[in-house]
Amino acid sequence: MDFAFGPDDTAFRHEARTWLEDHVTGAFADSAGHRGPGGEHERDRTRFAWERELGAGGWIGLGWDADHGNRRATLTQQVVWAEEYARARAPARLGHIGENLLAPTLIAHGDTDQQARYLPGIARGEEYWCQGYSEPGAGSDLASLRTTAVADGGRYRVTGQKIWTSLAREAHWCFVLARTEPGATRHRGLSFLLVPMDQPGRIDVRPIRQMSGTSEFNEVFLDGAEAVETVGGEGNGWQVAMGLLALERGVSTLVQQIGFEEELGRVLRTAAGGVLDHDPVLRDRLVHQWAELRTMRWNALRTLGRTGDPGAPSVAKLLWGGWHRRLGELAVQVRGAAAAAGPDAWSPSYELDALQRLFLFTRADTIYGGSDEVQRNIIAERVLGLPREPR
Template sequence: MIQTPDAAAGTDTSADVKFRADVREWLVENLESEFRELRGLGGPGREHEAFDERLEWDRHLAAAGWTCLGWPEQYGGRDATLRQQVIFHEEYAKADAPSRVSHLGEELLGPTLLAFGTEEQKQRFLPGIRSVTELWCQGYSEPGAGSDLAAVTTSARLEGDEWRINGQKIWTSLAHLADWCFVIARTEPGSSRHHGLSYLLVPMRQDGVEVRPIIQLTGTAEFNEVFFDDARTEASLVVGEPGKGWGVAMGTLTFERGISTVGQQIRFARELADLEAVARDNGALENPVLAERIDQAWVGLRVLRAHALRTLASAHENVDPRTAAGQASVSKLLWANWHRDLGELAMDVLGAPGLIAQSPMGGLPGPSVVTQAAASGPVGRPPTDDLNEWQRLFLFSRADTIYGGSNEVQRNIISERVLGLPREAR
């Protein structure tokens, strides 16, 4: 039986034990209240599920002091230790609590502002992130750049006390619901690659911003195209120095692969355990090849966990920047490929019936369809009701190896920056 990994059992201090008990007790009590129907909803490929209700849940968390745990107390956090932050994400995932809608603000932009922002920027934006009253999206990828962030062409010019932004971003998660976007734009005409880029904070609700949803294979639309046509933002809303936004952007990517990935691994373990149950019920587990692949997936989960904990620990040490870049890229490659492979394994476990929509596959754990009652919020056509949970996993996990930095780019970072191999010809 595949087991959900526990948080380094036996290593908690007395303070950590109490913290774990407090988190667990609060989640049990509050997920049995008006939020009990939200268990397990949301996440990549499923952001359409009960979005408004999950937003209320996030704000409920904030009111109880369970958001932004690692932030300094002066900015609304708890000054929680790294260990306590890991504990929270583990217990949150074990409770099958709904996926958070404020991830981009809390886990990416918030830490970026704490590390690189001015005091004025912190005072202006951190309270809205902590209370989940302002939602954020990430303006990085472009049609002609993809995961090659240094090739962006979106431009911004300073006119008086405002930046004017022109260009296009793509694959922008939840842009149709966001209030603000952190945008990488070229602010020095004639500059190239990572030179001359700036990290701007841009309001989404203005005439110069147009959002067009991208309909995915699953029928949902959480990714978007974003067009900036003389969009404006204040001159002071550049994080770091103008023209030196590359370092800030790299800092954000490092935060993206941080503590929340520990909770992600527990959700992966639950998916694997459910798939093992399907394989046992339909006889697929008797196939020695499939049984071995399920075992290999379990081993892969342990590798993911070991690497994540080692990377998190080293983040608090004086690690060579090249090593840090390599660790983040290895982490992305490990989890993205593992989850993609799980989707393929699920299809093989289901066999021929898995190729048919609305097929009679009784006994599958988890919701087989997303009901319209749970599908509130996003634009785009409703999610396809003829896909079961495993078919959705298979289709959407193809994107895991692309968003957040494609496999090819991650391998280039490892080979060029860490191993010192010759740069890829461009």
Template structure:
């Protein structure tokens, strides 16, 4: 199928099944919004084979090319389709199991991931180990045919609705003089058990999509370690790499819609008549165009530290747009819905440079992998 025919197929499917009530729901800072309808829509996507678009055919996917993946995410974003509550499972857990999981793990989990029958969350960050992930203290010990976990995770998105969590835990001491990341294991842990407590964290926006997760003698079976015990760091880093794939292009289509909407508000308030604000709006458009070009180049050429550069660019862009929105709102009256939306946007964007690997860590990756600087 040609790329153009594929684009038409995506558009026709979305026009058939996407309702006005679902458009624009969910997303960063609003993960609890319209959750049940969004989950139902994700399962309809699964029925159409769209959730596993990038998966190989042998694992139940469509084996789509990179260009087709980009097209799908562009059209999905342009249509205003809702944020998907299955994205952690289908874009992160699924590919991880394909690369590192046993055949038994693949048979157990991949069909449920593809059908969106089970939801997942990520158990990485801890109160004392966020960007410095190798310093985590959650521990797991093997006791016969099961792992027993104790510790705490934090900033765990969607833990309150997840069925499973992929947890990075220490299962052996790191060697003296060796890397601290040695001795960590990547475990698949069922969330619905007495040994796990989930506590929502209320954010500046008033929402609580993030959670603290406490493991108190929580258990999972011995065979649910991905990769070899003690070598979970390699698996965990692979999972993070899958997070920043073709979907980032769709994310940027959403950014363009945000910018267009802010320009409309600026016309309403009269902010476009201010030369300084008009220049900042223009610069935001230019920077977003550069971001898209760099993202496409990074995806097609596999640039060193490409995902880190993209993370730096888009987080600063979004924070800048939030700050610009506050200045636009200050120039004149506008609809109350617009005020609420942009206030929420501004508040949540303060976290953009922290979650998903802080910008300081991304700069360190660029310094070592691209510039060859010492650690």
């Protein structure tokens, strides 16, 4: 595809850059360092205010249909916004799950009443969402989930456990995949449910402390929690859920790569302190890392406007998962033995620095969001037409 930025994109870039320069100040500017892997839950008060600031400025919902959101933007302009956002070192988003996952799903599969009810709160930066997919026994193999939902007077009562739920403590709502047809197995009998999180005694959120020392992820226990409605109709949850996962790897992949570029720059600056002068093997790996990031960007741009390609999301996940994990390894290798500790390593208040957290967090990159093994199976079966893996 021809991905040249035109005059309209240049004008849009100027508008975005000017707005960000005027607004990423004070406490918003101070939060710039709290956006690395595993730190998505930090500085929540400042970031709540920032979401409302974005909403008031009309910068939420750029990729939605023309009838929704605050401001319409083309695909190229959405990329421009992501680039300028990263350049301005604006606060990490709390509303991205609602804006980039739930909202497009409602536009594609929801009815007009659902769109009118939920989209405005997301667009204003006032309502936040989390995703209730993975379970202790159903992560990459999502179809084996055990959470159930029973019809109750036009609504549902949901019982089960979800895990690795990002931002569950901050969210007002959770979209939950649950089995609504007793006795159904695998992809059948599942529904995509909307569940309010403020249900004391029925929803219990427990942070999961990770080896990086942070607690971005959570366990969510549902004990008869009320789900107010389904999206796409009862029993059609698998199709809705898979459509959402494809959205997760669209423009957001490019946004993610801009963050990767910032992390790579930090690693390169650390390496420039001396290791590049005497370790040609490590220097070669850093060059490869830079070249691979450029390749991922062009691949993402190439597939950006493409729909219906069953392999594109899996290819993207395989590329960035392995790349980011290797970057984590380089983050400690460029520092040598010093990466194993720090100046206050023996202090009770010792905390990991940004590169140490990067290394530990990226151990999970090839697992969460669909493991590498699952992505390869999808490509083999749905793209190459190979026989299904025996179960």
